[in-house]
Amino acid sequence: MDKSKHPVDQVLPPGQLFLYGLQHVLAMYAGAVAVPFIIAGAAHFSKEQIAFLINADLFTCGIATLLQTLGLWKMGIRIPVIQGVTFAAVTPMIMIVQNSGMTAIYGSIIVAGLVTFLLAPYFSKLLRFFPPVVTGSVITVIGLSLLPVGVQWACGGVGDKNYASPTYLLVAFVVLIAILFITKYFKGFIGNIAVLLGLFIGLIVAIPLGLVNFSGVSSAPWIGLDTPFHFGYPTFHMDAIISMILVMLVVMVESTGDFLAIGEIIDKPIGPEDLTRGLRADGAATMLGGILNAFPYTAFAQNVGLVGLTGVKSRFVVATSGVILVLMGLLPKLATIIASVPNAVLGGAGIAMFSIVAASGMKTLSKVDFQKNRYNIYIVAISVGIGLIPLVEPNFFKYFPNWSQTIVHSNITLGSLTAIILNAFFNGSKGGDNIEKELAANSGMEV
Numbered sequence: 001m002d003k004s005k006h007p008v009d010q011v012l013p014p015g016q017l018f019l020y021g022l023q024h025v026l027a028m029y030a031g032a033v034a035v036p037f038i039i040a041g042a043a044h045f046s047k048e049q050i051a052f053l054i055n056a057d058l059f060t061c062g063i064a065t066l067l068q069t070l071g072l073w074k075m076g077i078r079i080p081v082i083q084g085v086t087f088a089a090v091t092p093m094i095m096i097v098q099n100s101g102m103t104a105i106y107g108s109i110i111v112a113g114l115v116t117f118l119l120a121p122y123f124s125k126l127l128r129f130f131p132p133v134v135t136g137s138v139i140t141v142i143g144l145s146l147l148p149v150g151v152q153w154a155c156g157g158v159g160d161k162n163y164a165s166p167t168y169l170l171v172a173f174v175v176l177i178a179i180l181f182i183t184k185y186f187k188g189f190i191g192n193i194a195v196l197l198g199l200f201i202g203l204i205v206a207i208p209l210g211l212v213n214f215s216g217v218s219s220a221p222w223i224g225l226d227t228p229f230h231f232g233y234p235t236f237h238m239d240a241i242i243s244m245i246l247v248m249l250v251v252m253v254e255s256t257g258d259f260l261a262i263g264e265i266i267d268k269p270i271g272p273e274d275l276t277r278g279l280r281a282d283g284a285a286t287m288l289g290g291i292l293n294a295f296p297y298t299a300f301a302q303n304v305g306l307v308g309l310t311g312v313k314s315r316f317v318v319a320t321s322g323v324i325l326v327l328m329g330l331l332p333k334l335a336t337i338i339a340s341v342p343n344a345v346l347g348g349a350g351i352a353m354f355s356i357v358a359a360s361g362m363k364t365l366s367k368v369d370f371q372k373n374r375y376n377i378y379i380v381a382i383s384v385g386i387g388l389i390p391l392v393e394p395n396f397f398k399y400f401p402n403w404s405q406t407i408v409h410s411n412i413t414l415g416s417l418t419a420i421i422l423n424a425f426f427n428g429s430k431g432g433d434n435i436e437k438e439l440a441a442n443s444g445m446e447v
Helices: 014-042 047-070 087-100 102-129 132-154 166-185 188-192 194-206 238-265 272-291 301-310 315-330 332-338 343-365 375-387 402-408 411-427 435-443
Strands: 083-085 297-299
Touching (some): 014 083, 014 087, 014 194, 014 301, 047 315, 083 272, 087 238, 102 238, 132 238, 166 188, 188 194, 194 301, 194 343, 238 402, 238 411
Antiparallel strands (some): 083 297
């Protein structure tokens, strides 16, 4: 390993790459397959069609992750960011599939991906509106909005008949304690795979408790190929296209927040050119999703916390995750085995990882001057408060027009837009952290 390189560009030994990469895959798997399940249910798919949709999504997730981490031409931000299907698209896609079918979904995804690709260099010029007071608020909202997902996993997953049973909570607690114990008493490689080891320990505990179901593994085929336009050639409906473009505008805001969060964690400032490459990769991956029977893609916030928790900053680790996801998309049997990890096991790890994201936001906010610039406290307080409204009361915006629902039900987008607007209102487009110094310089005073 070349120590002269920035940690993000260091290539680790193959064994470490695989285990660290697998750790990322396990952390994001439940979220990655949730959207295909939801859309398949809305489309009334058979079990075989559901399996195909999941494998198509995993395969495209892998390609999108490789594009983002390794880069191609002027695409890819080249930091340890894993790509996954955005939840912001779920509600519009359900409406589209019920009104116009799967082919309309894919037509709208292809067009929206192209629009994202073309808008990327213009959107990246807005980076000056993301000083630490904004990015810290956004990262904090990301962590706090993800935390309920980890808690729901720990309870067994929403809809489980034994939701929040003591058995589920015990397994999640064992995983969380195992992660903390390994982190404290083991250093180096072992300490860095604390989440993976915690998941393995949780799985061992869950098996005798009857929580692990390996059904379907023996009947799953070894190899399954993802053929383009499996459900038919795309059709283009203007209402579907407009709604999906709106989704991708939301995704661009969310991805920007995630990119900046990871940049803070790995000590690599994200500039406008980096952001342009990252958003172009989002657009290209989304277009590819429309071709390969998949969905719109974005940086997966769930894995931001894992980077912070492990301290492993190499982008090649997440590139390895991309390879694993591609193989899972081609090997349904392997995907079925990993899918057997119970939600309660994932919950223990999720609580740790998502809390780390929120803590990273607080770390960023520690750089903000709250003493000399009294406006910053209002920016943080109001943006976090408004960002959490959909979490605290999901019906808060129910009377807002349909076209706005994608925006107002996205915690990250609400928090980001509020922080950007308030920062521009109070501090101008230059940010709020140097405003007192600028005023002092203009008046000849020392700060």
